[in-house]
Amino acid sequence: MSRTSMPSTAVEVSDLVKIYPGGRREPDVRALDGLTFGIAAGTVYGMLGPNGAGKSTTTKICTTLSAATSGTARVAGFDVTTDAAAIRQRIGYVSQGSGADPRQNPFENLVMAGRLHGMTRHDAADRAERLLEQFQLTEARNRKVAKLSGGMRRKLDVAVGLVHRPQVLFLDEPTTGLDPQARAEMWSEIRRLATEAALTVVLTTHYLEEADELADRLVIIDHGRAVIEGTPAQLKSTLDGDTLTVELIEPDIAAVRAVGEAIPALHDVIVEQDGPNGKLIARTDDLSGVVGRVIGEFDAAAIAFGAVSVSRPSLDDVYLHYAGRSYRADNGRTGVAA
Ligand SMILES: Nc1ncnc2c1ncn2[C@@H]1O[C@H](COP(=O)(O)OP(=O)(O)O)[C@@H](O)[C@H]1O
Ligand SMILES: [Mg+2]
Structure with a gap:
């Protein structure tokens, strides 16, 4: 597929609603309640919100892993309901929590991912070596993933998401649970990815400073709706x-x-x-x-x-102003992602 075929809007979600049906004792959960936003190709876009806001649900719908109750989502020019296969070829998805096989080493994980995308063994091995280098994992290449640090594992997750050279990369909370040093390294990886003009990065995070630091534009999501959308500077200047x-x-x-x-x-x-x-x-x-x-x-x-x-004014203040309560109070004192 040619990168030049990428439409100028990489992701477009419109009026998304997602209702998870409840059980006999539990009510339905309205996880998304009319969410709308658009992402220009080649940018880093932040999806920011407290735990339970609906970020992972949105990511799963955009990556064709979950169906919306209503509304539309288009990714790389295709509709998630009618062109899921075309979308899957063009996106990378790094889920919240590690996806790598802990019993295999980083090299094997990358080769496996390449083979799953239809690459030859030779091409997959080449690509794996390149990515190991890019993500400074060469030295850990033969260690079982189970023995890697959290930061190394997360970098491997991102590398796996890039094996097939996607146009749009979805990162769901790539730094949650990492120590400050590993977080800083991940930030510089994401910054580096952002310089690859053809790649759109959709970065989901519940860290305000992460969205402030990395995102060209961001949407603040609260209770499944867009509270406000714009560049970090624009959002602050509204106060x-x-x-x-x-x-x-x-x-x-x-x-x-x-x-x-x-x-x-x-x-x-x-x-x-x-x-x-x-x-x-x-x-x-x-x-x-x-x-x-x-x-x-x-x-x-x-x-x-x-x-x-x-x-x-900081993004904390923006959140406070538009959501009516402070981000820290909202996100709980645990800081752990749902
Ligand atoms: N599979 C599911 N079944 C029922 N409820 C769910 C499911 N997944 C998420 N939810 C609920 O939907 C809401 C949004 O969740 P999620 O999208 O994971 O939020 P976030 O990623 O922003 O923390 C939460 O109330 C969550 O408990
Ligand atoms: Mg989530």
């Missing part, structure tokens, strides 16, 4: 002013909210409990003296607080 945060100590939420809302320099005041403590987060356009003013008002109201800080 006015800066973010003021006050760490609260065993707060009376209603009292803190009342004091916060009465301060004229603050708007969009949100007060959240976090364990025994909490946080006030607000937007402010008036940096001069706002910290002093907040401290004064909180002291006067006898509200106990820790650090008060002001920062430029």
Whole structure:
């Protein structure tokens, strides 16, 4: 297949709905509730959302592994319902959790993947060596996958997804569970893939900073719907002013909210409990003296607080603004993907 046949829109999902039927005791789950977005060919696109938002469900529909209840999805110019085979030839899919065979070594896994895609033994072996080199796995080439580090395994998963030179690569949470060093290495791999002009990368993540760092554009998904879509810079620029945060100590939420809302320099005041403590987060356009003013008002109201800080808008703030609750609180304190 020729790469020039790639349409300028690599992925297009429109009004996707997915309902997982419940059991006798469980209600149906509406995992996707009218999700729409488009991805330009040759870009890195972030699908960002908390656990349970519907990211994996969307990925499975786009990779033809699951059928939508309604709505349409087109990938590399083909419809998932009528042209699944054509799509499978043109995509790579790295699922959440490792797909490599733990009893085989990286080389064998890559050759097997190539053979499954119809490559000759010779071509598959060639391609395997090239990918091992690209992903710095040559030295681990003969070790059983079960004995590799998490970071090496994840790199092998991505390499397996690239064996047949796909046009669109779906990565479902490629860095979840990796230590910071392995995550940094994976980021540089993804950045390198992004420079291959013909490849579109669809990156699913629940890490805000990962989407901020790697994605040309991103969609924030919440409860199966697109909350907002755009470049990271665009999303941040939709927020006015800066973010003021006050760490609260065993707060009376209603009292803190009342004091916060009465301060004229603050708007969009949100007060959240976090364990025994909490946080006030607000937007402010008036940096001069706002910290002093907040401290004064909180002291006067006898509200106990820790650090008060002001920062430029981040994707956390974007999420907070559009989803109405903070990302950290939403994603739980475990940080473990569903
Ligand atoms: N096979 C399934 N059967 C029933 N419910 C499911 C299934 N897969 C996912 N879900 C539910 O659908 C919602 C979205 O899940 P998922 O797409 O895995 O979210 P994410 O990848 O963003 O964490 C969640 O409520 C999840 O529990
Ligand atoms: Mg998932």
